[in-house]
Amino acid sequence: MKRMVTLFIVFAMVVCVSAGFAQAQAKKETFKYEDKIGVVKIKKGDPIHIAAWMVVAGPDASLGTDTKRGVELAIEDKGGKILGFSVKLSVQDTGCNAEGGQAAATKLAADPTIVAAIGSNCSSEAKPGAPILWKAGIATVSPSNTAPFLTDPKRGPEYDGYLRTAHNDKVQGAVAAEYAIKQLKLKKAATVHDGSPYAEQLQAVFADNFKKLGGTITSQEAVAPTDTDMRPVLTKIATGKPDIIYYPIFIAAGGHITRQVKEVKGLEKVKLMSADGTFSPDFLKAAGDTAVGMYHSSPDFSAFGAGYKTFLEKHQKKYGEKPIAPFHAHGYDAAMIVLAAIEKVGKKAPDGTLHIGRQQLRDALYATKNFKGLTGNLNCGATGDCADPMIAVYQTTADNVKKLAIPDKPIWSPAAAAAAKPAPAKEAPKKK
Amino acid sequence: MLKRWKKRITPTDVVMWLIGGAILVLIFWGSIATLATGTYTGHHWFDFIIFGLAQGSIYALIAMGYTMVYGILRMINFAHSEVFMCGPYTAYYVAAAFYSSGFLDQYPIVSLIMIFLVSMATSTLVAVLLERIAYRPLRTAPRLIPLITAIGASFFLQYTFRGFYGSGFQAYPVVQILEGEITFWGFRILKFQAVVIAAAAILMAALYSFVQRTRLGKAIRAVSEDKETSALMGIDIDRMIVTTFVIGGMSAGAAGVLYALMFKQVHFFMGFIPGIKAFTAAVLGGIGNIPGAMLGGIFLGLVESVGPSLFLDGLGIVAPYQLKDAIAFTMLVLVLIFRPTGILGERLTVKKA
Numbered sequence: 087m088k089r090m091v092t093l094f095i096v097f098a099m100v101v102c103v104s105a106g107f108a109q110a111q112a113k114k115e116t117f118k119y120e121d122k123i124g125v126v127k128i129k130k131g132d133p134i135h136i137a138a139w140m141v142v143a144g145p146d147a148s149l150g151t152d153t154k155r156g157v158e159l160a161i162e163d164k165g166g167k168i169l170g171f172s173v174k175l176s177v178q179d180t181g182c183n184a185e186g187g188q189a190a191a192t193k194l195a196a197d198p199t200i201v202a203a204i205g206s207n208c209s210s211e212a213k214p215g216a217p218i219l220w221k222a223g224i225a226t227v228s229p230s231n232t233a234p235f236l237t238d239p240k241r242g243p244e245y246d247g248y249l250r251t252a253h254n255d256k257v258q259g260a261v262a263a264e265y266a267i268k269q270l271k272l273k274k275a276a277t278v279h280d281g282s283p284y285a286e287q288l289q290a291v292f293a294d295n296f297k298k299l300g301g302t303i304t305s306q307e308a309v310a311p312t313d314t315d316m317r318p319v320l321t322k323i324a325t326g327k328p329d330i331i332y333y334p335i336f337i338a339a340g341g342h343i344t345r346q347v348k349e350v351k352g353l354e355k356v357k358l359m360s361a362d363g364t365f366s367p368d369f370l371k372a373a374g375d376t377a378v379g380m381y382h383s384s385p386d387f388s389a390f391g392a393g394y395k396t397f398l399e400k401h402q403k404k405y406g407e408k409p410i411a412p413f414h415a416h417g418y419d420a421a422m423i424v425l426a427a428i429e430k431v432g433k434k435a436p437d438g439t440l441h442i443g444r445q446q447l448r449d450a451l452y453a454t455k456n457f458k459g460l461t462g463n464l465n466c467g468a469t470g471d472c473a474d475p476m477i478a479v480y481q482t483t484a485d486n487v488k489k490l491a492i493p494d495k496p497i498w499s500p501a502a503a504a505a506a507k508p509a510p511a512k513e514a515p516k517k518k
Numbered sequence: 519m520l521k522r523w524k525k526r527i528t529p530t531d532v533v534m535w536l537i538g539g540a541i542l543v544l545i546f547w548g549s550i551a552t553l554a555t556g557t558y559t560g561h562h563w564f565d566f567i568i569f570g571l572a573q574g575s576i577y578a579l580i581a582m583g584y585t586m587v588y589g590i591l592r593m594i595n596f597a598h599s600e601v602f603m604c605g606p607y608t609a610y611y612v613a614a615a616f617y618s619s620g621f622l623d624q625y626p627i628v629s630l631i632m633i634f635l636v637s638m639a640t641s642t643l644v645a646v647l648l649e650r651i652a653y654r655p656l657r658t659a660p661r662l663i664p665l666i667t668a669i670g671a672s673f674f675l676q677y678t679f680r681g682f683y684g685s686g687f688q689a690y691p692v693v694q695i696l697e698g699e700i701t702f703w704g705f706r707i708l709k710f711q712a713v714v715i716a717a718a719a720i721l722m723a724a725l726y727s728f729v730q731r732t733r734l735g736k737a738i739r740a741v742s743e744d745k746e747t748s749a750l751m752g753i754d755i756d757r758m759i760v761t762t763f764v765i766g767g768m769s770a771g772a773a774g775v776l777y778a779l780m781f782k783q784v785h786f787f788m789g790f791i792p793g794i795k796a797f798t799a800a801v802l803g804g805i806g807n808i809p810g811a812m813l814g815g816i817f818l819g820l821v822e823s824v825g826p827s828l829f830l831d832g833l834g835i836v837a838p839y840q841l842k843d844a845i846a847f848t849m850l851v852l853v854l855i856f857r858p859t860g861i862l863g864e865r866l867t868v869k870k871a
Contacts (some may be wrong), residue, residue, distance in 0.1 A: 144686070144787070146686060224635070281840055306837060307839055310843065312791050314781040315823070316841065317577075318570070318827065319839035322827050322839065338687065338783060342781060349699075350565070351706065373783075375692070460842070463562075
C-alpha cells in the first residue's frame with residue numbers, strides 16, 4: 087500500500103511538471119514572428135549590429151569619415167540604445183570604387199548579425215554592393231550616393247533593399263547648369279567625368295540641362311580616377327574654347343585638373359565648377375591656391391533644419407573640427423530612419439530576445455513619411471529616394487584654402503533666388 | 519628561300535601579324551582623319567609632345583631600376599614602385615617644413631637640392647634593405663620564388679608607409695621659381711616641365727656613362743653577362759648587385775621628386791600606376807637594356823599624351839583620354855608582336871633566358 091502511495095505521488099509530480107512544461111511551451115508558441123526573408127534574433131545583452139560601408143581610407147577618406155561621424159552622432163543622440171538594446175556600429179572601408187564596394191558588401195553579407203547597413207558613399211560602390219546586401223536580406227541606406235541610376239524605376243528588383251537620404255543628381259546637375267547659364271551668363275561648357283556612375287551621370291544631367299537652357303557643350307571628356315597628367319586632355323578641351331569646365335569627379339583627379347587647368351593654353355580664363363564629391367578640405371589641400379574662385383554644387387547647409395546648429399556644436403565638441411565633407415547630416419538622417427524603422431518592427435519575445443524581420447524592416451524604411459531630419463523632410467518614395475533635395479552653389483575663397491575649410495555659406499541657391507524675386511512663377515517644377 | 523620561310527612561320531605568327539596589321543591600319547586611319555579635320559594647331563601638338571616628354575622621362579627613370587635589376591638578377595623587382603613611392607613621400611615632410619618656415623621661398627635651389635637628396639637617400643636605403651633582406655637569401659632559389667617575394671615586399675612596403683604617414687594624401691608645396699612658362703620662337707613650355715625633362719636627361723646621361731665608362735659599370739655589365747665567370751675574374755658579385763640596387767633606388771628617388779613637383783600629390787599608393795607603366799616601358803624597350811628603358815619610357819609617355827588625340831579622335835571615339843592606358847598597353851602588344859624582345863632588346867641566349 088505504501089508503495090502504491092509513493093508511486094501515486096511520483097506519478098502526480100510527473101504530471102504536474104509536464105503540464106507546467108506544456109504550459110510554458112504553449113506560451114512560447116503564442117509569440118510568433120515571421121518574415122518573408124528572415125528574422126534577426128538578438129539575445130538579451132547582445133547589441134543591435136548596424137554596419138557602415140564607407141570610404142574611410144585613401145584620397146576620398148573625408149567623404150566616408152564625414153558620414154560615419156553623422157551616424158555616430160545619431161546613435162549618440164539616441165543614447166546609444168533602442169528598444170533597450172545597445173547599438174553597435176562596425177565600419178567597412180569601400181575605397182570609392184566598384185571593387186571595394188563589392189568586397190565590403192560581400193563581407194557584410196556573410197555576417198548574419200547585421201540588421202541593417204548604412205552606405206555606401208560613392209555610387210560606384212553601391213552599384214555592385216547593394217544587390218549583394220539585399221540578397222542577404224540587408225537593407226541599406228546611403229547617405230551620399232547621388233547617381234540617378236540607383237533609384238531609377240528601371241533599376242531592377244535586386245536594388246529593392248536600397249534607399250538613400252542623399253539627393254538625386256537629377257536635381258544637382260540641373261541646379262549647376264542653371265547657375266552657369268543664368269547667373270554666370272556662360273554659353274559654352276565642357277565636362278569631364280572619371281567613368282564612375284556618379285560622375286558620368288551627373289555630367290550628363292548637367293550637359294542636358296545646359297543645352298536645354300540654350301548653352302552649347304563643347305566636349306564631354308573622361309579621365310581615369312587614377313590619372314595624374316591631365317594636361318593632354320585639357321589641351322583637347324581647350325580646342326573647343328569653353329567658358330566653364332564642369333568636372334563632378336573625386337578628390338585626387340579633381341585636384342589634378344584644378345591645378346593643371348591654368349597651365350594649359352587657352353584655358354587661362356575658364357571658370358571651374360565641381361560638385362559634392364570634391365567639396366572637402368582635402369580637395370582644397372590637393373588643389374591649393376588654384377581652387378580659389380571655383381564653384382561647387384552641393385547640399386544647401388543654410389536650408390537644413392533647426393537641429394543642424396546643435397548638430398554642428400556636438401560635432402565640434404566630439405571631433406574638434408567642422409564637418410569635412412557635405413554629407414554628415416545625410417549620414418545622421420540615414421542612421422535616424424534606420425533606427426526608427428528598427429524601433430517600429432522590432433519585437434521582444436518573452437525571454438527577452440529581440441526579433442527583427444528583414445523584409446519588414448525594409449518595408450518600414452520605404453514607408454518613412456514626413457520624417458523631420460536635419461536635411462529636411464524625408465519621404466521615401468517608391469524607388470528609395472528619401473531626400474528633400476536642396477542644392478546650392480558655393481564659391482571657394484582664398485581664406486577657405488588658407489584655413490582648409492569648405493565654405494559654409496552658399497552664394498546662390500534656387501530656393502533663395504526664388505524667395506528674393508517672387509515674380510517669375512516657378513517654371514513648372516522640374517522633373518525630379 | 520620561300521620554303522625556309524614557310525617552315526619558320528607558324529599559324530600563330532600569321533594571326534599575330536594580322537592583329538598587328540589591323541591595329542596599325544586603325545592607327546594610320548585615325549591619325550589621318552584627325553589631321554584632316556585640323557582641330558589641333560601646331561601649338562597644340564607641340565604642347566602634347568612636351569607633356570608626353572615630361573611624363574615619359576619620369577617613366578624612363580623608374581624603368582631604369584626595373585631593367586638594371588632584371589639585367590643583373592633576371593628577376594622583376596615588383597617592389598620597385600614602392601622604392602619610387604617612399605622617397606618623395608618622406609621628402610614631403612622636409613619640403614613642408616621648409617615651406618612653413620619660409621626657407622623654401624628664400625633659398626629655393628638649396629631647398630630643392632635638399633629635397634632631392636632626402637628622397638634619393640630614402641629610396642636608396644629602402645632598395646638596399648630590400649635586396650639584403652628579401653632578395654639575397656633567395657638568390658639561388660628557383661626564379662619564381664624571388665618574384666613572389668617581390669610582390670610580397672611591395673605590399674609590405676606600401677602598408678608600412680601607410681602606417682607611418684597615414685592613408686590620406688599630402689600635397690607638395692608650390693616652388694615659386696618653377697611656376698610660369700618660358701617662350702621661345704613662339705612655342706611655350708612650362709618651367710617645371712623644362713626642369714623635369716632636363717633633370718631626367720642629365721640623370722640618364724650620367725647613369726648611362728657610369729655603366730658604360732667606369733670600371734664599376736664595366737663590372738656590373740660583366741656580372742649581368744655571367745655571374746660565375748665574373749666571380750672567377752675577382753669581381754665581388756654581392757657588391758655589384760648592391761650597386762645596381764643603389765643606382766635603381768637613386769633614380770627612382772629622383773623620379774619621385776620630379777613626379778611630386780609635377781603633380782603635387784603624394785600618397786602611399788602613388789607608386790602603383792607609375793610602377794606598372796615603367797615596367798611596361800622597360801619591356802617595350804627591351805628588358806635588361808638601359809637605353810631601351812629610356813626609349814621605352816619616353817615612347818610610352820608620348821603615346822599616352824599624343825595618342826588619344828591623334829589616333830582615337832579621328833575614329834570618332836568619344837572621350838578618348840579614358841582609353842589612355844588601353845593605348846599604352848596596345849602599343850606594348852604591337853611592339854611585342856613585331857619585335858618580341860622589345861625595341862632595343864637583343865635576342866637572349868639560351869643560358870640567360
